[in-house]
Amino acid sequence: MAEEKFMDGKEIADITINDIITEYFNNTGEIRDLDCILEKVDFLDRTLHLGDIEEATGDVFSHLIRFWNMVDKNIPVKKRQPIKIIVNSSGGDLVSALTISDAITLSKTPVYTINTGKAYSGGLIVFICGHKRFCYPSASFLFHEGSTTTGEMDAGKFKNFATYYNSLILKMKNYLIKNTNVTEEIYKEKSRDDWWVFSEEGIELGFVDKILKEFI
Helix, strand or coil: CCCCCCCHHHHHCCCCCHHHHHHHHHHHHCCCCHHHHEEEEEEHCCEEEEEEEEHHHHHHHHHHHHHHHHCCCCCCHHHCCCCCEEEECCCCCCCHHHHHHHHHHHHHCCEEEEEEEEEEEEHHHCCCCCCCCECCCCCCCEEEECCCCCCCCCHHHHHHHHHHHHHHHHHHHHHHHHHHHHHHHHHHHHHHCCCEEHHHHHHHHCCCEEEECCCC
16 A cells, blocks of 8 residues: 555645645544644745744744745745734733844745734834735834833842843844834934834834735
């Protein structure tokens, strides 16, 4: 008996959404686990979903972005299938957000970011690193310098932590100024408080390239 191959031995690039649904139905006799199908479809479509950013999120996203760059190693950059990051994030762990931002910046394979609702705090920093950036009409953005708790620590440790945290804030600032139309003067004015932006102003500020009128 011949060895059974996944999807009839198809290469990843040749597998379609219909292939996934058909295979799942043939194996189970019913379609009941929609999440399982969506995960496979997202993987083949190179689509990642960024919600609130936890400590482990940066490693997961960095690993997947590196993986697709390895897959595309012998493909000219202009012919590579883009990686899409769907952003609907209130922010979260700043180090993790910077890890994702660095991975996007290092990626030769194009990375598109799509704000479907909110790109706040660290989520905004990830979003503005997209090689192309899109948003839904009602999407919003928030920039602020974040907040942190220090717990109980002596004066020396507090001083060292403050220096470290200020360095993280500087990295956020550098990404914002490098990737948008925000100037040093605007940053100085807006960084004192929460800065809320909707899609139309996001275009003017260079946060986003295009407000979507249809899905991509």
